[in-house]
Amino acid sequence: MGRAGGLDFGLLNMQTAPAVGRPGENMGVLRLKQQVFNQNSSVGGIVTTRVDAYGKTNVAYGADSEVRVFGDEYLTLRWAQSFDDDVVERNPLDAGTFFAQFERRRQEGFAYSAQYRRVGGDYLPRLGFQLRNEFTLFGGSAGYSWFMGANSALRAVTLSGDTQHYYRNVDLTPESRVIAPQVMIGMKSGTFLMLTSRSSFESIRDPFPIAGLTIDPGEYWFHEADASLRLARGGLVRGEIGGSAGSFYDGRRVSLRLSPALNLSRHFELRPSYDINRFELPNRDFLTTHLARLNLDFALDTHLSLSTLAQYNSTTDQVSVNARFRYHFREGVDLWVVYNEGYFMDRTNGGVDPRLPFSSGRALMVKYSHTFAF
Numbered sequence: 366m367g368r369a370g371g372l373d374f375g376l377l378n379m380q381t382a383p384a385v386g387r388p389g390e391n392m393g394v395l396r397l398k399q400q401v402f403n404q405n406s407s408v409g410g411i412v413t414t415r416v417d418a419y420g421k422t423n424v425a426y427g428a429d430s431e432v433r434v435f436g437d438e439y440l441t442l443r444w445a446q447s448f449d450d451d452v453v454e455r456n457p458l459d460a461g462t463f464f465a466q467f468e469r470r471r472q473e474g475f476a477y478s479a480q481y482r483r484v485g486g487d488y489l490p491r492l493g494f495q496l497r498n499e500f501t502l503f504g505g506s507a508g509y510s511w512f513m514g515a516n517s518a519l520r521a522v523t524l525s526g527d528t529q530h531y532y533r534n535v536d537l538t539p540e541s542r543v544i545a546p547q548v549m550i551g552m553k554s555g556t557f558l559m560l561t562s563r564s565s566f567e568s569i570r571d572p573f574p575i576a577g578l579t580i581d582p583g584e585y586w587f588h589e590a591d592a593s594l595r596l597a598r599g600g601l602v603r604g605e606i607g608g609s610a611g612s613f614y615d616g617r618r619v620s621l622r623l624s625p626a627l628n629l630s631r632h633f634e635l636r637p638s639y640d641i642n643r644f645e646l647p648n649r650d651f652l653t654t655h656l657a658r659l660n661l662d663f664a665l666d667t668h669l670s671l672s673t674l675a676q677y678n679s680t681t682d683q684v685s686v687n688a689r690f691r692y693h694f695r696e697g698v699d700l701w702v703v704y705n706e707g708y709f710m711d712r713t714n715g716g717v718d719p720r721l722p723f724s725s726g727r728a729l730m731v732k733y734s735h736t737f738a739f
Contacts, residue, residue, distance in 0.1 A: 367737045371400035373409075388418035392492055405433040411445075413492040423449045423491040437476075441466040447490045459485035462495075473521075477507040486534065497531075500540060504529040520551040542566040555597030563589045567614065576642070577680055578650045580614050587612035593622070602627055604636070616646035636660035655679040668693045677710075683725060684708040697736030704729050 366375035398409035427445035446461035454460035468478035486499035508525025593607030604625035624638035640656040707725035
């Protein structure tokens with residue numbers, strides 16, 4: 366990857382070996398981005414490929430642009446399309462995705478955005494993530510921010526609202542909606558208070574599991590209030606505390622979030638966090654889930670750093686660990702070593718032989734990055 370004039374470019378190619386009955390694969394990415402009109406505008410393109418040892422191919426391409434039209438107004442356009450040997454693409458629209466957004470970017474005063482997105486049912490990029498298919502989205506947001514005077518303990522107050530509406534492409538019936546007004550109060554000390562009211566609609570046509578519970582088909586409106594307090598980053602103890610309560614489909618949910626951060630020294634930072642959620646569905650199920658994390662970050666100097674994460678998820682009853690080592694030689698030149706592993710806490714496998722192994726899988730990755738100047 367690098368830059369030549371106003372052109373940013375990146376090229377990646379990776380070959381994997383066969384493992385656990387899966388064939389080896391070759392994956393490639395080419396990304397180009399060119400500055401146009403002004404320093405805040407650009408156009409770009411991307412191509413990704415994924416080919417396995419049997420010749421099955423997935424290719425996707427995309428084009429994007431972000432243009433500062435005038436003042437603080439920006440227009441963003443994106444298009445992508447995929448071609449896969451296992452998918453019979455009906456037409457470019459069903460095998461592609463389109464995104465358009467017009468927005469005003471301001472920290473003070475009135476800001477807004479309006480967006481449109483469509484994802485076809487045949488769109489399948491096998492490099493990247495597409496969690497939802499076959500929908501059309503209309504969304505937008507609006508807000509106004511005031512900066513307080515020198516004698517006020519407040520730095521800024523923002524009133525805003527966000528909404529998203531998803532429709533099925535097949536019959537254009539509503540699939541889900543979200544309406545979320547919010548108040549954010551910023552202190553001059555760096556502490557932030559956020560109060561959010563969220564109303565959601567879900568149209569469910571087939572039963573589906575969520576957090577160990579089963580949601581029955583039907584149409585649901587549910588409402589939730591959320592509050593969070595984020596402490597100033599400059600203090601010895603930082604972090605966030607928050608909670609929410611409200612209806613959840615035809616039941617209810619209560620949650621609490623704790624994520625403090627503590628500087629043990631100028632080299633070490635400790636960041637534990639804990640999330641607990643209580644779900645209750647009428648005349649059916651109830652469930653309490655726990656998610657605990659522990660981050661430990663170490664930096665010897667501006668060159669050498671190590672970040673570790675351990676996480677326990679009660680829903681899957683698994684522990685996962687991640688360790689990331691970085692050595693920064695100089696600007697644009699870095700060495701990364703990343704290790705991941707997961708562990709099964711319950712190895713009985715539902716009483717069926719064979720028992721699960723202690724380790725659910727491990728991976729070691731090494732990455733070297735070198736930026737060339739032209």
